[in-house]
Amino acid sequence: MNAKYEAVIGLEVHSQIKTDTKVFCNCSTDFHSQPNTNICPVCTGQPGVLPVLNKKAVELLVRTGLALECRINKKSVFARKQYFYPDLPKNYQISQYDLPFAEHGKLNISVDGGVKTIGITRIHLEEDAGKLVHDIGMKKLDYSLADYNRTGIPLMEIVSEPDMRTPQDAAAYLTALKSLIEYLETSDCNMEEGKFRCDANVSIRPVGQKEFGTKAELKNMNTISGVEEALVYEIQRQIEVVENGGKIVQETRTWDPDEKVTKSMRSKENAHDYRYFPDPDLVPVILDDDFINKIKKDIPELPEKRKQRLISECGLSQYDANVIISDKALADYYETALETASKQSDNSGKQIANWITTELLGKLNSAKLTIKESPVKAENLGTLVALIIKGTISGKIAKMVFEDMFNDGKDPDTVVKEKGLVQISDEGAIVAICKEAVAESPKIVEEYKAGKERAIGAIVGLVMKKSKGKANPQMVNKILIDLLKQ
Amino acid sequence: MKISKKDVDYVAALARLEFEQKEEEKLTEQLASILGYVDKIKEVDTSKIEPTSHGFSGENVWREDTVVKSSEQTIESIFKNAPAKDGMFFKVEKVMDMED
Amino acid sequence: MNEIIKMTATELAEKIKTKQLKSAEVVQAFIKRAKETDSKIKAYMEITEEYAMAQAKASDEKIASGKETGALEGVPIAIKDNILIKNLRMTASSKILENYIAPYDATVIEKLKNSGAVFVGKTNLDEFAMGSSTENSAFFTTKNPWDTERIPGGSSGGSASAVGAMTAPLALGTDTGGSIRQPASCCGIVGVKPTYGRVSRFGAVAFASSLDQIGPMSKTVEDSALLLNVIAGYDKKDSTSINKEVPDYVKNINKDLKGLKIGLPKEYFIDGLDTDVKKSIDETIKIYKSLGCDIVEISLPHTDYAIAVYYIICCSEASANLARYDGVRYGFRAECDNLSDEYKKSRGQGFGPEVKRRIMLGTYALSAGYYDAYYGKAQKVRTLIKQDFEKAYEKVDIIMTPSAPTPAFKIGEKSADPLQMYLSDIFTISCNLAGVAGMSVPCGFSKDGIPVGMQLLSKYFDEEKMFNAAYKYQQATDFHKQFPRI
Numbered sequence A: 001m002n003a004k005y006e007a008v009i010g011l012e013v014h015s016q017i018k019t020d021t022k023v024f025c026n027c028s029t030d031f032h033s034q035p036n037t038n039i040c041p042v043c044t045g046q047p048g049v050l051p052v053l054n055k056k057a058v059e060l061l062v063r064t065g066l067a068l069e070c071r072i073n074k075k076s077v078f079a080r081k082q083y084f085y086p087d088l089p090k091n092y093q094i095s096q097y098d099l100p101f102a103e104h105g106k107l108n109i110s111v112d113g114g115v116k117t118i119g120i121t122r123i124h125l126e127e128d129a130g131k132l133v134h135d136i137g138m139k140k141l142d143y144s145l146a147d148y149n150r151t152g153i154p155l156m157e158i159v160s161e162p163d164m165r166t167p168q169d170a171a172a173y174l175t176a177l178k179s180l181i182e183y184l185e186t187s188d189c190n191m192e193e194g195k196f197r198c199d200a201n202v203s204i205r206p207v208g209q210k211e212f213g214t215k216a217e218l219k220n221m222n223t224i225s226g227v228e229e230a231l232v233y234e235i236q237r238q239i240e241v242v243e244n245g246g247k248i249v250q251e252t253r254t255w256d257p258d259e260k261v262t263k264s265m266r267s268k269e270n271a272h273d274y275r276y277f278p279d280p281d282l283v284p285v286i287l288d289d290d291f292i293n294k295i296k297k298d299i300p301e302l303p304e305k306r307k308q309r310l311i312s313e314c315g316l317s318q319y320d321a322n323v324i325i326s327d328k329a330l331a332d333y334y335e336t337a338l339e340t341a342s343k344q345s346d347n348s349g350k351q352i353a354n355w356i357t358t359e360l361l362g363k364l365n366s367a368k369l370t371i372k373e374s375p376v377k378a379e380n381l382g383t384l385v386a387l388i389i390k391g392t393i394s395g396k397i398a399k400m401v402f403e404d405m406f407n408d409g410k411d412p413d414t415v416v417k418e419k420g421l422v423q424i425s426d427e428g429a430i431v432a433i434c435k436e437a438v439a440e441s442p443k444i445v446e447e448y449k450a451g452k453e454r455a456i457g458a459i460v461g462l463v464m465k466k467s468k469g470k471a472n473p474q475m476v477n478k479i480l481i482d483l484l485k486q
Numbered sequence B: 001m002k003i004s005k006k007d008v009d010y011v012a013a014l015a016r017l018e019f020e021q022k023e024e025e026k027l028t029e030q031l032a033s034i035l036g037y038v039d040k041i042k043e044v045d046t047s048k049i050e051p052t053s054h055g056f057s058g059e060n061v062w063r064e065d066t067v068v069k070s071s072e073q074t075i076e077s078i079f080k081n082a083p084a085k086d087g088m089f090f091k092v093e094k095v096m097d098m099e100d
Numbered sequence C: 001m002n003e004i005i006k007m008t009a010t011e012l013a014e015k016i017k018t019k020q021l022k023s024a025e026v027v028q029a030f031i032k033r034a035k036e037t038d039s040k041i042k043a044y045m046e047i048t049e050e051y052a053m054a055q056a057k058a059s060d061e062k063i064a065s066g067k068e069t070g071a072l073e074g075v076p077i078a079i080k081d082n083i084l085i086k087n088l089r090m091t092a093s094s095k096i097l098e099n100y101i102a103p104y105d106a107t108v109i110e111k112l113k114n115s116g117a118v119f120v121g122k123t124n125l126d127e128f129a130m131g132s133s134t135e136n137s138a139f140f141t142t143k144n145p146w147d148t149e150r151i152p153g154g155s156s157g158g159s160a161s162a163v164g165a166m167t168a169p170l171a172l173g174t175d176t177g178g179s180i181r182q183p184a185s186c187c188g189i190v191g192v193k194p195t196y197g198r199v200s201r202f203g204a205v206a207f208a209s210s211l212d213q214i215g216p217m218s219k220t221v222e223d224s225a226l227l228l229n230v231i232a233g234y235d236k237k238d239s240t241s242i243n244k245e246v247p248d249y250v251k252n253i254n255k256d257l258k259g260l261k262i263g264l265p266k267e268y269f270i271d272g273l274d275t276d277v278k279k280s281i282d283e284t285i286k287i288y289k290s291l292g293c294d295i296v297e298i299s300l301p302h303t304d305y306a307i308a309v310y311y312i313i314c315c316s317e318a319s320a321n322l323a324r325y326d327g328v329r330y331g332f333r334a335e336c337d338n339l340s341d342e343y344k345k346s347r348g349q350g351f352g353p354e355v356k357r358r359i360m361l362g363t364y365a366l367s368a369g370y371y372d373a374y375y376g377k378a379q380k381v382r383t384l385i386k387q388d389f390e391k392a393y394e395k396v397d398i399i400m401t402p403s404a405p406t407p408a409f410k411i412g413e414k415s416a417d418p419l420q421m422y423l424s425d426i427f428t429i430s431c432n433l434a435g436v437a438g439m440s441v442p443c444g445f446s447k448d449g450i451p452v453g454m455q456l457l458s459k460y461f462d463e464e465k466m467f468n469a470a471y472k473y474q475q476a477t478d479f480h481k482q483f484p485r486i
Helices: A055-067 A167-184 A224-243 A289-297 A303-314 A318-325 A328-344 A349-366 A378-390 A395-408 A412-419 A427-440 A442-449 A453-466 A473-485 B005-015 B021-043 B072-080 C002-006 C009-017 C023-041 C049-064 C107-115 C157-164 C181-187 C221-231 C275-290 C303-324 C339-350 C353-366 C372-392 C418-423 C426-434 C463-475
Strands: A005-016 A079-082 A092-095 A102-111 A114-127 A131-136 A139-147 A154-160 A196-206 A216-221 A251-256 A261-264 B089-093 C044-047 C076-080 C118-123 C170-175 C190-193 C213-218 C261-265 C294-298 C398-402 C437-445 C451-458
Touching: A005 A167, A005 A224, A055 A102, A055 A114, A055 A154, A055 A167, A055 A289, A079 C303, A092 A114, A102 A167, A114 A167, A167 A196, A167 A224, A167 A303, A167 A328, A196 A224, A216 A224, A224 A251, A224 A261, A303 A318, A303 A328, A303 A349, A318 A328, A318 A349, A328 A349, A328 A378, A349 A378, A349 A395, A378 A395, A378 A412, A395 A412, A427 A442, A427 A453, A427 A473, A442 A453, A442 A473, A453 A473, B005 B021, B005 C353, B021 C303, B021 C353, B021 C372, B021 C418, B089 C339, C002 C023, C009 C023, C009 C049, C009 C221, C023 C044, C023 C049, C023 C076, C023 C118, C044 C157, C049 C118, C076 C157, C107 C221, C118 C157, C157 C170, C157 C181, C157 C213, C170 C181, C170 C190, C170 C221, C181 C190, C181 C426, C181 C437, C181 C451, C190 C221, C190 C463, C213 C221, C221 C437, C221 C463, C275 C294, C275 C398, C275 C437, C275 C451, C275 C463, C303 C353, C303 C372, C303 C418, C303 C426, C353 C372, C372 C426, C398 C463, C426 C437, C426 C451, C437 C463, C451 C463
Parallel strands: A216 A251, C076 C118, C076 C170, C261 C294, C261 C398
Antiparallel strands: A005 A154, A005 A196, A079 A092, A102 A114, A114 A154, A131 A139, A139 B089, A196 A216, A251 A261, C044 C118, C170 C213, C190 C213, C190 C437, C398 C451, C437 C451
């Protein structure tokens, strides 16, 4: 980036709150329903209807606010934000203006090996609009179609302070925010389904200048990398405008992911006149300490804390810990496996992590499955690792067992039993096989005795073959060495 | 109190209302007269007064998160009133970037 | 049959329940009367004969089979056409809803259905309840049954005229600034605006959300009390409805009034009050004295600002409430080829001049830069008006005033200057701003034989006291026993 200028970036995230029903009526929020089937007189804005607030939406928003270290306002008020659009049945959106639920929080992000604190200005509750369809397949329509299933789904609007300075900051912020919200289970954050959307405000100023430059609002960035790309482009564009003696216009620009440019939407001379006023149909919400403390208790362990705990309690490396906690479902899986294994043996923490990162994730990826869809249940992985630690099976055999577990969903004890894979650890039995193998390999014995120590490997191999891989490798090694000493 | 044509045009655009010229002239006069009258509230000292934004002094009115599906008949009745529809959608003139 | 139409709802309910009369013959009698008179008074948007006769039949069958019956079983009622009855047309007397069919029942309609009431028709109103004369109906003007050259009052002029002309013993109206009480006064009947929050607003077309209430209209006080028993009560679909038990408003209606303190606000008894009105009110005061009441002069010091405050608030709220009428999901859609025109032409052509005027006023009052001076300020003065009432009720039990500054004026007399029309609401408006209960009771006639009404105002949720004071007064007078010669 240009050394003369610095960028100032603020992000507005709209995240759909994970409730079963809409925020002001009892219609389902199901994403996969046919168009206009999750509708009712209230969310289609028929004459005479009135909104009734969904308590769970408030609870989940407050939970998010607490995790982002916001102050939860004692009194919160709903306001009408007025504008006309066909996806907005009442032609006003019930939102919040003066008294939002949460304010003045922060989120720490890791960038360039350090930690940056990004301020959260506010989080407020509002209803989502419907969907407009402008084309069917490749055919562009000369009219628009409206689907009101999405109208009324609760959104948290999370507004950051303009504390970000680079597109990388923005990407890190979004990644951290998304991860946190997924941990809190207050939103699905599925960006492809439009449940986690981001608009950016970006301006540039000469390095050292205190005042902010004129900002542009960027819309239509549908992935985190899209946000980053759009910001890179826009910052450069603004720099070029200024360098060429031009002025930045305050406007809304849309990101074109195909052409990889931002384009001006119809430039507005005035800021939007939304004519906010308190919604007379909805009474204020007063939240006391009891309510807030109850929600605080429900907050699960947050990613950063969980990571540190796994490192200290289970001896995981930074890398492994990072992988494990990156996805709450994965972290849950790990701890379930660990719990099962711990009942059967000690010190399984690192090994389980290893199995997950080297064996399980790869297989899941190829089969295009998520951890939640894993055919290997967490308890079973735990048992598998316990079997290795106890010496019931060898690491190599375990890999075979794991294959069966993954393909057939069986539990390890069953596989081991069915295939008779229990490791042979009986000294007498191993001695017998070893003696056989030694007797069958006179040439190799000679080489070994001549000083080629690595030749023992071939006899080990033979022992393993004879025992169908079940002989305890450490014992085999020891016994062979003893035998060959004679 | 005077209200300019520019003001009236601005407000009409916000409210998505179209007026014929004569209508608009008359309206401008009437609005000026009404606004002139309501201006009297400026006389009242409200420096220490809280606004009344609701008719009802309740708080924390909310409901459980339980799905209630509209009957097919209700959804049909909602669609019956649609001026234009296309399959399962409401049909409307093409949306250009139209937000105000 | 002449006798039937002169009976009160209380009498009819009793006679129908005890099988002295059949609901079918009662309903027939009123519908016949409606058809006979409606060409002259035009109270009805629609006489719903088929619907009513089916309901009457069902009531009669219920009674014949000994099943449990409701408080208004088989009794006819007319419904103002801004209240939704499922599958029936609901126009709000506007072109923009000319062909709209209601997809659901208002809560009051559900309650009425459960009580066994029979809907004989939808009555005319000022378009979207905006007006004081019913001259703003987009379809036709209703006439006063006492003099068809005079207004029936508004906005519930159709309901008032329907009851006044004996085409129904009961009606529902809505009251935002006096729209039940003033037409009741004009037509010589009883009209009640309950305390805000007493009756659910769900299913009544919203005009000004913080002021609207649905209320009863009838010939006698007892009938209105009976009707309020049925329609009042908590509704979980209306977040502004109060969760408080509904007393039996009829039970103590005949209590002795001795010692009741009645306040006369000096601001309402100014010099220059219409002589007919003054005469009737003076008589009323004498009657209350004879009933043992104490008459106390009180002051409501901010009365002078009530109209200004009201019009700012109601127009602001209305401008948002009427935004949904845009021809997209329902209602009139003008022929256009682009969305921008579609909005402004549909609304421009679909709404009448008074509605457009109020939307403009409201939009202006909420627009950028004007909120504090208009809407914000009006809400503060509203607090002062509320406090006036609260202070007054520390001194008195009930407040009494004239219902209107003059008896019903002639059609066309005030329609040229909207401000003149607004000023005629002076006595009824403060009641809505404060949220207290109010009712109009016939208290005399002008020299021209036009009804005059007096208004009683009780404090929050004290309708019992108000009905008691009205009932005893009505027992001591015979105005309710007089009928127009139409």
